[in-house]
Amino acid sequence: MTGTIDRRSALTARLAPPALFTVLAVAGQLAAPAGPARAVLVLPAILWVPGQSLLTGLGLSRAAGRFRPALAAVLSIVALIAAGLLSYAVTGHVPLAVLPLWVSAALLPLNLLDLPSHQDPGPGLPQLLERTRWGTLYGAGVLAAGALLWGVAAQLPTTPQQPYLSFSLGAPYTQVKGVLPARAGQLLTVPTVVQTSQTRDLSGLTVGVLVDGAEPAGQLPAAVQPAADATAGTAQVQVTVPAGCLHRVELVLQRGSTPIRSVDLYLRTGKGTACGGG
Amino acid sequence: MTTFATDRGPVTSWGVPRPPDHDGRDAPRFGSPAAWAVLWLTAAAGALLIAYAFSLAATDGTDVVHYAVFWFGMLVFFCPAAVVLTARRVDDRVRLGWLLGYGLFSYLPKLLRNPTQPLFHDEIAHWRQTTDLAAGGQLFQPNYLIGIVARFPGLHIVTASISDATGLTVWQSALVVMVAAHVLALFGACALGDALFGSLRAGVLVGLLYSLNSSFVYFDTEFAYESLAMPLFLWCLACLARAHRADGANERRRRVGWALGAVTAGAGAVATHHLTTVVMTALLLLLAVVTGAGAVRGAVPRGTAALTGWVALAVGGCGAAWLILVAPATFGYLSPYLGGGAGQLLHMFSGSGGTRSLFQASTEPVYERYAAFTVPLLSAALALVALLRRRRIPAAERRGEPLVRGLGLFGLMYFPSLPFILVEFGAEGARRSWGFSYIGLAVLVTPVLLAGLDRIAALRGRVWAAAALIAVLTAGDALVGNVAAGLDEDYRFPGPFVFGSDTRSVSAELVATSAWFKDHLGARLHVVSDRYTGLILVRDADALPASPSNGFPTYDLYFNATPPSSFLVHELSSSDYSYLVVDKRMATELPEIGVFFEPDEPFAFGGKNPITPGDLSRYNALPWTTKVYESDSYAIYRFDFSAIHSTVPGGAP
Numbered sequence: 001m002t003g004t005i006d007r008r009s010a011l012t013a014r015l016a017p018p019a020l021f022t023v024l025a026v027a028g029q030l031a032a033p034a035g036p037a038r039a040v041l042v043l044p045a046i047l048w049v050p051g052q053s054l055l056t057g058l059g060l061s062r063a064a065g066r067f068r069p070a071l072a073a074v075l076s077i078v079a080l081i082a083a084g085l086l087s088y089a090v091t092g093h094v095p096l097a098v099l100p101l102w103v104s105a106a107l108l109p110l111n112l113l114d115l116p117s118h119q120d121p122g123p124g125l126p127q128l129l130e131r132t133r134w135g136t137l138y139g140a141g142v143l144a145a146g147a148l149l150w151g152v153a154a155q156l157p158t159t160p161q162q163p164y165l166s167f168s169l170g171a172p173y174t175q176v177k178g179v180l181p182a183r184a185g186q187l188l189t190v191p192t193v194v195q196t197s198q199t200r201d202l203s204g205l206t207v208g209v210l211v212d213g214a215e216p217a218g219q220l221p222a223a224v225q226p227a228a229d230a231t232a233g234t235a236q237v238q239v240t241v242p243a244g245c246l247h248r249v250e251l252v253l254q255r256g257s258t259p260i261r262s263v264d265l266y267l268r269t270g271k272g273t274a275c276g277g278g
Numbered sequence: 279m280t281t282f283a284t285d286r287g288p289v290t291s292w293g294v295p296r297p298p299d300h301d302g303r304d305a306p307r308f309g310s311p312a313a314w315a316v317l318w319l320t321a322a323a324g325a326l327l328i329a330y331a332f333s334l335a336a337t338d339g340t341d342v343v344h345y346a347v348f349w350f351g352m353l354v355f356f357c358p359a360a361v362v363l364t365a366r367r368v369d370d371r372v373r374l375g376w377l378l379g380y381g382l383f384s385y386l387p388k389l390l391r392n393p394t395q396p397l398f399h400d401e402i403a404h405w406r407q408t409t410d411l412a413a414g415g416q417l418f419q420p421n422y423l424i425g426i427v428a429r430f431p432g433l434h435i436v437t438a439s440i441s442d443a444t445g446l447t448v449w450q451s452a453l454v455v456m457v458a459a460h461v462l463a464l465f466g467a468c469a470l471g472d473a474l475f476g477s478l479r480a481g482v483l484v485g486l487l488y489s490l491n492s493s494f495v496y497f498d499t500e501f502a503y504e505s506l507a508m509p510l511f512l513w514c515l516a517c518l519a520r521a522h523r524a525d526g527a528n529e530r531r532r533r534v535g536w537a538l539g540a541v542t543a544g545a546g547a548v549a550t551h552h553l554t555t556v557v558m559t560a561l562l563l564l565l566a567v568v569t570g571a572g573a574v575r576g577a578v579p580r581g582t583a584a585l586t587g588w589v590a591l592a593v594g595g596c597g598a599a600w601l602i603l604v605a606p607a608t609f610g611y612l613s614p615y616l617g618g619g620a621g622q623l624l625h626m627f628s629g630s631g632g633t634r635s636l637f638q639a640s641t642e643p644v645y646e647r648y649a650a651f652t653v654p655l656l657s658a659a660l661a662l663v664a665l666l667r668r669r670r671i672p673a674a675e676r677r678g679e680p681l682v683r684g685l686g687l688f689g690l691m692y693f694p695s696l697p698f699i700l701v702e703f704g705a706e707g708a709r710r711s712w713g714f715s716y717i718g719l720a721v722l723v724t725p726v727l728l729a730g731l732d733r734i735a736a737l738r739g740r741v742w743a744a745a746a747l748i749a750v751l752t753a754g755d756a757l758v759g760n761v762a763a764g765l766d767e768d769y770r771f772p773g774p775f776v777f778g779s780d781t782r783s784v785s786a787e788l789v790a791t792s793a794w795f796k797d798h799l800g801a802r803l804h805v806v807s808d809r810y811t812g813l814i815l816v817r818d819a820d821a822l823p824a825s826p827s828n829g830f831p832t833y834d835l836y837f838n839a840t841p842p843s844s845f846l847v848h849e850l851s852s853s854d855y856s857y858l859v860v861d862k863r864m865a866t867e868l869p870e871i872g873v874f875f876e877p878d879e880p881f882a883f884g885g886k887n888p889i890t891p892g893d894l895s896r897y898n899a900l901p902w903t904t905k906v907y908e909s910d911s912y913a914i915y916r917f918d919f920s921a922i923h924s925t926v927p928g929g930a931p
Contacts (some may be wrong), residue, residue, distance in 0.1 A: 008513020025443075034445020039338045049459060055875070056544070058535035063520070066374060066478070070465040073458060077436055077506070078546030084417070084435035085549060094435065096442035140374060141314075142382060145322045152326055153390065156333035159772055164787035166794065166909035174798040179901055195794070197786055212927040227363075246901060248926040261908045266901045266921065268792045277679045 013128045014056065015111050018049040022104045025049075029101065046100040050107045051075030057110030079103050163198040167261035168235060168252040179266040184243035190265065192251055194224050194233040200224050207235040208259075210250040211242060221254065245270040289834055313362065313372050314466055317379050320355045321896020325386050327351025332390050335771035342643040344771060353754050354384050360753045361689045361746070364728075366735055373482055377468060381461035384489060388499035389457075391772065392659050392781075398769065399500040399780040399809075402817045403427050404434065407416075409448045412438035422822045423813070429605035432550030433506045437894045442725045449555070452501040459506045460499055464489055466512030467717055471724060473519035474682055480724055486514075487720035487727070490756045492764035493713035504713070507551030511558050512717060514544040518565070518589055519681050522582055525814040539583050544593035544803075550607040561688050562590035568684035578680050582720065586680075614878070649759030656756060660723040661690065667726060682721060689718025699763075709764060768870060783810035791859075791912045792818035799857065799906075806832045806850070807859035808874050811912070815859065826875045833875045836864060839893050841922070851919040858903060858915040866890040901926055 021044040028041025051072030055061045064071050083103045084094045095102075110224070168174065170191030192207050206221035216239075224233040239249050246268050253261040312789045331348035334341075359380045363373060391397070396405040399400040403423035410419050411434045421427040433455070441451035464485050471484025488494070498505045521536035544562070550554045565814065569586040572578030601608050664686070697702030761770075768779040776782035779804075792814045795803075801820035805812070812823035826832040828848055834842055842850075864874060866889070872883040881888040894913075897903040901924040903915035 009320060029443065029820075036446070039440075039444035039446050043440070043454070046440060046443060055539075058538055059531050060535045063524070063532050063535070066370060066468045067465065067472070067516075070462055070469070071513065071517075074462055074466070074509060074543055075539070077458075078510065078542050080439055081432045081546050081549050082433050084431070084439065088931070089416045092416075094411070094417060094438075096412060096435075096439045098414055098443070100439050100443050101596055134371070138378070141318050145318060145325065148322055149325045149329060149386075153329040156329060157337050158333065159336040159774060161786035162775065164785075164790065164910045166787075166790065166907065166912075168794065168798070168907040168914075171798070174906055176906065176916055178904055178916055179921045179924070195790065197790070237900075244927075245850075246921075246924055246926050248901070250898065263905050263908060264898070266904055266918075266924075266926065 014061070017128070018052050018104070018108055018111060021045045021049050022101065022108060025104065029097070042100070043206060045104045046080065047073050047076050049076065049104040050079040050100075051077075053104075053107035053110040057107070057113050059113075079107065096225065100169060111196055161197070163196070163201065165194065165196045165201045165261070167263060168193050168195075169251075169265070171264050173265065176265065179268045182241045182267040182269055184269045185242055186241045188239045188241060188249075188267075190237045190239060190249075190251060190255070192235050192237060192263065193251060194235070196231055198231075202230065202233045204255055205233065205235075206254055207237050208252045208254055209237055209239055211239065212247055213250075218238065224253075241267055241269060243269065280732070287493055303532070311616055313819065315360060317362075319378055320358050320514050321379055321383050323585060324351045324355035324383060327354060328386055328734065329390055332772055335773050342641070344738040344851060345643045345646065348771075349758060351477070352387075352757065355380070356754060356757060359383075360486065363486055366479070366732070366733055368476055368479070371495050372476060377464060377482055377485060378461060380486075380489070381464040382457070384464075384495055385457050385499055385771070387461045387495055389453070391496075391770070392660055393453075396452070396501060396751045397781050397784065398500045399813060400424065401500045402460060402813050403501050405448060406816050407431075408434040408437045408441070408452065408819075410426065411435070414743070421823060423816055425825060426552065426605065426611045427503065429607065430503050430550055430552060432546060433501075433503045436506065437501075449501075453622075456499060456501055456505055459509050462509035463494075463498070463512055464914075466516050467507050467720065469516035470512060470519055470717070473516055473523055473681070473722065474685075474721060475724065476523070480554050480728055483727060484726050485719075487724065488717050490529070490753075490760050491712050491716035492709055495761050496765045497709070503551040503661045503677050504554060504710075507554035508548040508713065510547035510550065510716070511542045511554050514593065515561075515681075515685075516542045517543060518586065521585055522681055525579055525582060533585065534579075537589050540589045541592045541596075544589070545596045547594070552601070552605060552612065553710065554714075556612070559590070559594040559597045561684075561714075561718075562593055563584075564688060565681060565684040566590040568687070568731070569680040574678045582680075582875045589705075591845075628673075632848075639893065642762055646758055646762035650763040653756055653759035656752070657719060657723075659736050660726055661693075661719065664722050664726045667729075685718040686722035687717055687718070689722040691715045692719050712760075717914075731921065767820060768884070776808060777863050777867040778871055778874070780810065780813065780871065780884055782870070784814055787909055787911060788814050789818060791907070791909055791914070792821075794907060795819040795821065795857075795914065797857075803857060804853060804855040805857045805859055806835060808836070808856055808861055809859050810869075811859050811875065820860065827878060836860075836874065836893060837880060837888050837889070839896070847919055847922055856917055858897065858917060860894050860913045862891075862894060862895065862911050862913065865889045901925070 025042045025045030028038045029108065032038035032041055048069070051074060052061070052068075054075045055064055055072055057059065060071075061068065078101060080103060083099055084096075087094050087099060170193045173190055194202060194205060196202060202224060205224040207219040209216060209219050214238065222235040222237050224235045226233045237251055241247070246266060249265045249267060251263050251265075252259045306663060312732060321504050328351040328540035330345045331895065334347060336345035338344075359376055362368060362376045363380070370573060392401075396402045401423055404427060406423065407419070407421050407427050411417065411431070417435070418428050435447065437451045442832045446453070446454070449481055467488035468481040468485035468876075470481070472481030474484075475481065478683075498508055510863045517536050517540035521540060522531050524533040524536055532657050537722065544558060547558055548868065566587040566589075569578055569619055570585045573580045573583035692712060695708045695711045717848045734742065734749060737745055767773070768776055773782060773784050788811065791811075795815060796819035799819075800824060803819075804822045804824070806824045807815060812821070815821035824830065824832040831846060832850070834846060868885070868887055873879055874889075877883075896915070897915050898905060901921040904918065905913055905915050907914035
């Protein structure tokens with residue numbers, strides 16, 4: 001009678017955890033918010049249940065002894081890889097979100113293959129609960145140390161970064177595909193954008209224009225208008241397309257009269273290879 | 279013959295029980311709550327010191343104080359851990375608890391190096407591969423940083439599954455996988471030692487020795503396929519060793535179960551990493567030969583030899599099938615490292631150059647360099663003692679453990695690999711081989727060390743204290759030396775910007791440039807860039823950078839002042855390359871690691887910059903390169919190959 005009870009207890013202890021973790025994982029996927037909370041519920045079903053089932057199926061659950069959790073994790077990882085490859089080979093797609101749960105559920109019956117015997121009933125529920133208590137305490141210690149480390153590390157100074165200033169074409173010219181077709185005499189309004197890591201860099205900046213290397217007569221530089229957060233600014237520049245074949249319009253960001261950045265556009269007013277028309 | 283004590287009583291180096299030479303009543307005991315308190319306190323204190331060292335390095339990378347603080351933090355935990363893990367009378371649970379603590383603690387330096395996003399070159403390649411898999415569920419998608427990565431999807435399947443199933447980000451999931459893999463590797467080595475020597479104490483020592491290899495703290499902790507393949511490799515060996523042990527008359531099913539476990543773990547490694555597959559297959563074949571030879575002499579049961587051969591054939595068959603059918607490019611990928619290294623080594627011995635100086639321009643402190651040089655000497659001395667010691671063991675006993683012998687032979691491969699560290703192409707391969715050969719070396723020298731530790735335990739008073747201190751400091755020296763020999767400062771510590779470094783070339787400016795690229799130009803765009811800019815464009819802008827090579831020489835756009843060849847233009851145009859990204863410092867600075875793009879490029883490791891400012895600024899006046907963005911150091915140009923022959927008034931030809 002005692003042997004039967006021990007055996008039943010051991011059988012329950014063997015089946016209950018993987019089944020419970022699988023159910024918890026399903027519940028976690030259905031109900032828990034994505035992120036750490038769901039991970040706590042789902043990870044045991046990914047990294048322990050399949051391997052534990054395989055260990056039992058191979059008749060190694062007791063033989064693995066103190067290395068059983070580690071070996072179960074190793075076999076779980078391999079089971080997941082194998083299931084992913086198999087799924088891809090069959091369907092051409094890996095259903096990643098549900099694959100771990102399928103693997104866990106599909107391998108659960110293996111836990112029935114190596115039933116505990118009267119001579120070697122294996123650990124019962126009391127032993128399992130004792131291990132759980134120990135594992136919980138250890139885990140709490142790790143989490144406490146981790147929280148302490150994280151809290152301190154977040155307060156420590158990090159690498160100071162060099163300030164920078166960038167200058168770019170604004171939409172829709174950011175999407176320019178290369179040489180642009182244009183008509184001679186056409187007036188283009190080209191937006192430009194300045195971004196900086198430091199607000200002070202925007203003061204006194206202007207954007208000037210050079211067409212084929214020369215400043216158009218009567219063209220005044222446009223002042224950069226800071227945006228609300230003062231780390232970005234814009235300037236609209238108007239360019240009259242000259243006559244000819246192919247022209248370079250250079251937009252120069254300058255502080256005073258000193259050029260500091262530039263972007264450009266190429267405008268084609270003629271046809272043929274020489275005019276950039278391919 | 280010297281014996282050493284185990285949790286199951288004293289045994290010989292071959293795991294045969296022997297009567298105890300003393301009962302160890304005076305040996306220190308570990309098993310009380312104090313052991314747990316010491317574990318927590320030393321681990322927490324060590325972790326805080328390492329974090330402080332990283333902060334020091336980040337804010338003032340020029341001094342070497344951060345090295346001292348780092349090692350103080352590491353040794354604050356390592357030294358007591360080494361004592362507890364190898365002491366004679368320690369409760370199993372305490373020993374394993376400390377081993378777990380050591381596994382978690384030894385992941386901290388890498389975790390603190392880049393906790394929030396991928397940073398190392400290979401990491402970014404794998405992270406991108408995993409992110410793409412998590413988004414689309416498609417395996418074998420091309421990888422634009424390391425092409426071969428796509429053919430080994432094991433790591434990506436596991437990480438993407440965790441990410442999609444839990445809602446964690448891909449990087450958070452990667453950390454879960456990497457921490458698990460790191461700890462599992464340590465426990466795999468421990469399980470192997472436990473199975474070979476029949477003692478948890480010996481097993482833990484094998485794990486501890488294995489953890490001293492130069493890849494354990496930094497390289498095999500990065501998010502890359504080798505980091506996951508390594509525990510699978512070690513557990514394959516551990517399962518095989520357990521199969522060897524299960525040789526009783528009623529243990530046939532268990533023996534087959536362990537063999538299947540070995541094949542399962544080995545097959546997992548096959549789908550995960552190429553080099554592990556090659557090394558694992560070679561090692562299993564070696565073990566099969568050694569075991570088979572033992573069976574021929576009657577020293578090993580024929581069933582055991584057959585089982586070993588079966589495992590070797592199964593795993594090797596899986597590996598061969600995978601490499602031939604799924605990843606045939608592996609041979610082309612690995613051959614330059616093997617052939618190039620051997621070729622350069624021959625050149626070195628013939629005096630015709632090709633060498634590199636160890637710790638050249640290194641910022642590592644002197645004690646790290648000395649420690650690095652002492653490790654091979656220490657290893658050689660221990661290996662020599664182990665080999666001499668074996669000669670004294672009766673032949674009948676010596677023949678009884680083919681796996682110990684085979685792994686010992688494998689461990690001796692560490693020594694022929696040492697000269698390769700002196701040549702450019704061989705250095706990387708040599709370092710990587712140590713991650714494997716160290717498990718053999720650990721198995722080889724563990725009996726010697728256990729015998730030595732037992733002798734120390736038998737000492738009393740100050741002599742005992744001095745001997746114990748020397749033993750712990752020697753272990754610390756091995757840790758310091760091997761970490762120093764692994765990766766240089768740029769990988770190990772944060773710090774100021776360094777041009778041409780995978781990890782230190784990341785600046786706020788580059789991150790902002792990549793963000794601008796993604797926001798304004800789009801994702802999944804083909805770009806030409808240097809190695810370091812390309813990494814962050816892949817990570818932050820989901821760009822598809824060119825992989826330059828002799829057949830696709832995109833580096834000519836930087837190295838060559840003449841217009842690109844019609845072949846290159848055709849290749850770029852037909853493959854829809856849209857943007858050229860230039861780091862203007864390429865014309866004024868040499869890259870820290872010796873290459874602008876990849877090791878096969880012209881002028882690699884040449885010490886002289888082939889790029890002039892004019893080579894780069896010419897794109898400012900060419901109609902086929904429209905400059906759409908410029909910052910302090912970066913410029914982005916839009917390609918228009920239809921205008922390749924066009925000129926503008928006052929522009930370059």
